Each structure stands twice: as structure tokens, then as C-alpha cells.
Amino acid sequence: MATKMNEAARRTQAGGSAKTAKGVVLTAEQQSSRRARNVAIGVTIGLLVILFYAVTVVKFGGAILNRTI
Amino acid sequence: MSDASYLDDDQAPRISVAAPSDYFALLKPRVMSLVIFTALAGLLLAPAFPHPLIAFASLLAIAAGAGASGALNMWYDADLDAVMTRTRKRPIPAGRLDAEAALAFGLVLATLSVFTLGYAANWFAAALLAFTIFFYIVIYTMWLKRSTPLNIVIGGAAGALPPMVGFAAATGEVSFASAILFAIIFVWTPPHFWSLALLKSDDYARAGVPMLPNVAGAGRTRLEILLYSLVLAPLGVAPWALGFASAAYGVVSIGCGLALVALAVAVFRKRDGDAAQRAARRMFFFSIVYLFLLFLVIVVERTAHFFALI
Numbered sequence: 001m002a003t004k005m006n007e008a009a010r011r012t013q014a015g016g017s018a019k020t021a022k023g024v025v026l027t028a029e030q031q032s033s034r035r036a037r038n039v040a041i042g043v044t045i046g047l048l049v050i051l052f053y054a055v056t057v058v059k060f061g062g063a064i065l066n067r068t069i
Numbered sequence: 070m071s072d073a074s075y076l077d078d079d080q081a082p083r084i085s086v087a088a089p090s091d092y093f094a095l096l097k098p099r100v101m102s103l104v105i106f107t108a109l110a111g112l113l114l115a116p117a118f119p120h121p122l123i124a125f126a127s128l129l130a131i132a133a134g135a136g137a138s139g140a141l142n143m144w145y146d147a148d149l150d151a152v153m154t155r156t157r158k159r160p161i162p163a164g165r166l167d168a169e170a171a172l173a174f175g176l177v178l179a180t181l182s183v184f185t186l187g188y189a190a191n192w193f194a195a196a197l198l199a200f201t202i203f204f205y206i207v208i209y210t211m212w213l214k215r216s217t218p219l220n221i222v223i224g225g226a227a228g229a230l231p232p233m234v235g236f237a238a239a240t241g242e243v244s245f246a247s248a249i250l251f252a253i254i255f256v257w258t259p260p261h262f263w264s265l266a267l268l269k270s271d272d273y274a275r276a277g278v279p280m281l282p283n284v285a286g287a288g289r290t291r292l293e294i295l296l297y298s299l300v301l302a303p304l305g306v307a308p309w310a311l312g313f314a315s316a317a318y319g320v321v322s323i324g325c326g327l328a329l330v331a332l333a334v335a336v337f338r339k340r341d342g343d344a345a346q347r348a349a350r351r352m353f354f355f356s357i358v359y360l361f362l363l364f365l366v367i368v369v370e371r372t373a374h375f376f377a378l379i
Contacts, residue, residue, distance in 0.1 A: 026084055033086045040089035051126060055189045058122050 085170065091160040095143050095171055096136030103360075104135035104231045107254060110364045111232030111247050113371035114313065115239035119190070126189035127238035131231060133182035134198045138205040138227070140175035144168050145210050149276040155269060186238060194237035201230040215277070218284040225258030226251075246313045249304075250364075256304055257360055260297040260333065263290050264353035267336070268346065291337045294352065298333035302326030305363055318366045325359045 026034070057064055108131045112124060119127070143150065143161055151162035160166035179202050187195030209224030229251045236247035266273055266280040267290060273280040282290045305326050309319030332355050335348040 024084070029086050030084045033088055034084070036089055037085075037087070037092075040092075051129070052185075052188070054122055055126050058120050059189075 083167075085167065087160065087166045087170065091165045092140075092174055094160050095140040095166070095174060097139030097142075100139060100228075101132050101135045104228075105132045106361070106368070107250070107364055108132075108231040108235035108238075110367045110371070111235030111250055112239045113368060113375070114232075114236055114244070114246050114250070117239075118375045119239045123189055124239070127186055127194070127235070130182045130186035130189060130195075131198060131234055131238070133178055133185070134202055134234075135231070137175045137179035137182055138202050140171050140178060141202075141206045142210050144171040144175060145206070146214075147171075149278060152276045153269075153272045155272055186234075190238035191241045193241050194234055197230065197234045197237050197243075201227055201234060204230075216279070218279050218281045220279070221262045222259050225255050225262075228258055229254035246308070246311070249307050249311065249313075250367075253301070253304055253307075253363065254360065256297060256301045257356065260294040260301065261353065261356040261360075263294050264336065264349045264356065266290065267349040268353065288340070291340065295330075295333045295337045298330050302330050305359075308363075308367065314367055315370050318363070318370065321366050322363055325362055329355065329359050 105128055108128060112119075112127065118124065143159055146156075147159075147161040147168050150156035150159050156162065161168050161171055179199075183195045183199045183202070186198050205224070205227035209220065209227055213220040213224050232250035232254070233243050233247045237243055263281055266282050267287060270280065270282040270287070274283045281293060303326070305322045306319060308314035309316065309322060314322075332348070332352045336345075336352050339345045339348045
């Protein structure tokens with residue numbers, strides 16, 4: 001058990017992620033790249049939502065105001 | 070699962086360190102910019118310009134489709150890219166990105182691009198875009214590229230389709246004019262890539278890609294470059310001759326066509342040493358300028374036409 005824990009610690013120090021008793025420990029590089037990917041995905045989805053909303057408004061044209069209230 | 074059994078797994082988890090820029094590189098941004106440009110020319114050939122937002126969304130979807138094609142191409146060709154000097158720094162062979170991640174990214178982007186174009190413009194244009202992606206990946210990348218020296222002759226159809234997709238996005242149909250733009254890019258592709266293949270024949274040979282210089286020899290390739298250029302030069306003038314481009318386009322296309330043929334003659338005649346390399350390099354770079362200028366004139370004059378109508 002102790003040997004395996006040491007191996008996990010060695011991997012972490014070497015720069016690779018490792019499984020420990022506390023779970024997967026990410027390196028600083030892995031954390032920052034994951035954050036950057038998440039931000040990029042979030043921004044892309046946000047822009048897509050805006051684009052689809054705007055395209056829908058344009059495709060409806062003036063008819064978008066026709067609704068029974 | 071206990072902690073002990075969790076630690077029994079000998080392998081550390083593979084956590085990606087890929088940056089968003091690595092995913093962007095998968096899109097082949099330079100190819101994508103040419104696709105956007107040629108698709109814009111096709112879109113502007115339409116008799117009536119669509120709503121600017123619809124036009125923007127359509128071009129974005131076409132660009133995403135081109136990017137998806139690039140990502141799927143890099144996924145499938147990672148083994149070739151790794152042994153070619155021109156491509157070995159791409160994200161997958163450089164080890165910055167898993168091939169599986171590129172595959173997933175490409176498939177998601179391809180699906181998203183087709184449905185976005187279908188929703189924003191029309192489903193005919195979306196089907197044409199889907200066919201373009203299919204042709205590039207399945208017909209060109211998976212089948213032709215590794216099996217025949219005619220790979221880029223037939224595969225060039227995928228790169229030639231964007232003007233037709235652009236026109237279809239604006240009108241819901243294809244036209245003779247957009248087919249002429251398709252034909253120009255289709256005939257332009259072989260001399261462009263064969264010039265590159267003359268310069269990089271060792272690279273292609275190492276990767277086992279049967280490009281024309283490696284299969285039929287440099288002499289035959291030089292002859293084919295000349296023949297294709299002789300067809301391309303008058304074809305490039307066709308938009309003016311057929312009346313859907315101005316006299317200014319006619320002047321530019323004739324001048325560029327003559328220059329292209331002159332460079333192709335130089336490639337054909339200079340067969341040895343630095344002079345041969347220089348001639349092939351000039352042909353390669355001028356072919357890019359040639360296509361860019363022809364489409365630039367169309368984009369500028371069609372934009373001016375629509376502004377005059379406003």
C-alpha cells in the first residue's frame with residue numbers, strides 16, 4: 001500500500017496526474033489547460049445561443065410580433 | 070470501490086493538456102480562410118443578397134464545416150503527418166492532442182455546421198455542405214489519398230464546392246455561374262498541389278503517399294502542370310466571357326492567366342537544380358495569388374453591386 005502511495009506521489013512530482021487516496025490530482029498545467037478549454041467551450045456555446053436567437057428573430061421577421069395574448 | 074482497489078489501477082489517468090489553440094489548429098485556419106472567401110464569392114453571385122445576419126451565419130457554418138473536415142483529416146492522417154516535415158508539428162503528431170479527441174471534435178463540429186446552415190439558410194445548402202465534408206473525408210482522405218496519384222484531381226472537388234454551397238445558401242439552388250467557380254477551383258487544384266509535390270516529393274515518398282512525382286516522375290508532373298494551366302487560364306476568364314463578371318475581372322483574369330502559364334512553362338523547362346526548385350516554388354505561391362485575385366475581384370465588384378442597390 002505504502003509503495004503504491006509513493007508511486008502516485010512520484011508521478012505527481014514528475015508532472016503527470018496521479019490517483020491517490022484523495023482521488024485524481026491534476027498538475028498545474030492540466031488544471032490551467034482544462035480551465036482554458038472550459039472557458040472556450042462556454043464562450044462558444046454562449047455565442048451560438050445568441051446567433052441562433054438572432055437568426056430566429058430574422059427568419060420570423062415582422063411576424064414575430066403576431067401572437068395571441 | 071475502496072481506496073485500495075482504486076489505487077490498484079497501475080495506470081495514471083490520462084488528463085489532456087491540450088489548449089484551445091490546439092483545437093483551433095485542427096481546423097486548418099489557412100484553408101478555412103480560403104473556403105470562407107470562395108464561399109463568399111458564391112454567395113455574392115446570387116441575384117439578391119440575403120439578410121446580412123443570415124449571410125454571416127451561413128458563412129460561419131460553411132467555415133465550421135471546412136474546419137470539421139480539417140479536424141477529421143488530421144485524425145485520420147495522423148500517421149502520415151507524423152513522418153512529413155510539413156505536418157509533423159500538427160497537434161496530434163506533436164502529442165498535444167489525442168486522435169480520439171480530434172475525431173470527437175470533428176464529428177461534433179461537422180454535425181453542428183450542417184444543422185446550423187440548414188436552419189439559418191436552407192436544407193439544400195446544408196445537404197451540399199454535408200456532401201462536401203463526406204467527399205473530403207471519405208472519398209479523398211480515406212480512399213483516394215493513399216491509393217492513387219489522381220488523389221488531388223478527384224479530391225479537389227471537395228475544395229471546389231464552397232462557392233456552390235455559398236450560392237445555394239443564398240438561393241436554395243445552384244447555378245451555371247456558381248458551377249463555373251467550382252470548375253475554376255477544380256482545375257486549379259492539381260497544378261497547385263503538384264507544384265508543392267515537386268518541392269516535397271521526398272516527404273510524400275517517406276509517408277507513402279502516391280503523389281504524381283513519386284509515381285509517374287517529375288517530368289510527367291511538369292507536363293501535367295503545364296496542361297492543367299493551359300486549361301485553367303481560359304477557364305479563369307469565363308466569368309467575364311459569360312457575362313457575370315465585369316471587364317475589370319476580364320483584365321485581371323487574362324493577366325493572371327498569362328502569368329500562370331508563363332510560370333508553368335518555366336516549371337516544364339527548368340528540370341534540374343536550384344532553378345527547377347525555384348520555378349516550382351514560384352508556381353506554387355503564384356497559384357495561391359492567382360485564385361485569390363480572381364475571387365477578390367468578384368467579391369469586390371459584387372459587393373459594390375449590392376451596395377449600389379441599397
